[in-house]
Amino acid sequence: MHTMASIDDPNCPFCNIAANYAPYAPASPPSSPLADDSPISPTKTAPETHIVLSTPTVMAFLDIMPLQPFHILLCPRSHRPRLTNVSRDEAAEMGQWLAVLSHAVVKVTGSPDWNVGQREELDDDEGRGMAELLREAVAELMREEEEVQENEGKGEDEDSHVEQALPKREANKDSKL
Numbered sequence: 646m647h648t649m650a651s652i653d654d655p656n657c658p659f660c661n662i663a664a665n666y667a668p669y670a671p672a673s674p675p676s677s678p679l680a681d682d683s684p685i686s687p688t689k690t691a692p693e694t695h696i697v698l699s700t701p702t703v704m705a706f707l708d709i710m711p712l713q714p715f716h717i718l719l720c721p722r723s724h725r726p727r728l729t730n731v732s733r734d735e736a737a738e739m740g741q742w743l744a745v746l747s748h749a750v751v752k753v754t755g756s757p758d759w760n761v762g763q764r765e766e767l768d769d770d771e772g773r774g775m776a777e778l779l780r781e782a783v784a785e786l787m788r789e790e791e792e793v794q795e796n797e798g799k800g801e802d803e804d805s806h807v808e809q810a811l812p813k814r815e816a817n818k819d820s821k822l
């Protein structure tokens with residue numbers, strides 16, 4: 646696993662992103678992301694990284710060469726050059742976040758269709774705006790999920806947003822946190 650101080654592969658751009666962006670609770674993304682000292686400041690890397698999600702296990706960010714405006718890359722924090730290198734636990738968590746991110750894109754675009762068009766490039770200002778919209782959509786979805794769980798009497802642990810935010814299957818795994 647990456648820690649903030651180590652990079653699995655110094656030549657890997659994804660490892661560089663993992664090393665620069667610490668996990669945060671998806672239900673409450675850092676405010677003021679454009680401040681230079683923000684944990685998700687886009688300028689921590691060059692080219693800029695527009696973080697959409699950063700958990701202890703996975704990260705999602707806007708593709709720097711998007712095929713469409715909301716082209717998101719979702720990957721494990723650890724160096725995984727190929728999909729076959731991804732562990733089953735990582736794949737399970739990626740799958741759960743894939744579902745959340747799908748809903749976030751639909752929420753932000755207002756379109757039920759993912760493939761809404763093609764773009765040649767995304768400039769930094771657009772990337773910043775889109776990433777913020779997506780982080781907020783993820784946060785809203787997480788909060789809605791918490792409310793549903795609380796209404797069903799299942800939300801037990803008030804002081805851990807990350808645990809509550811993670812899909813139920815992950816909530817019992819202390820090792821993830």
Ligand SMILES: [Zn+2]
Binds near residue numbers: 661
């Ligand atoms: Zn890597």
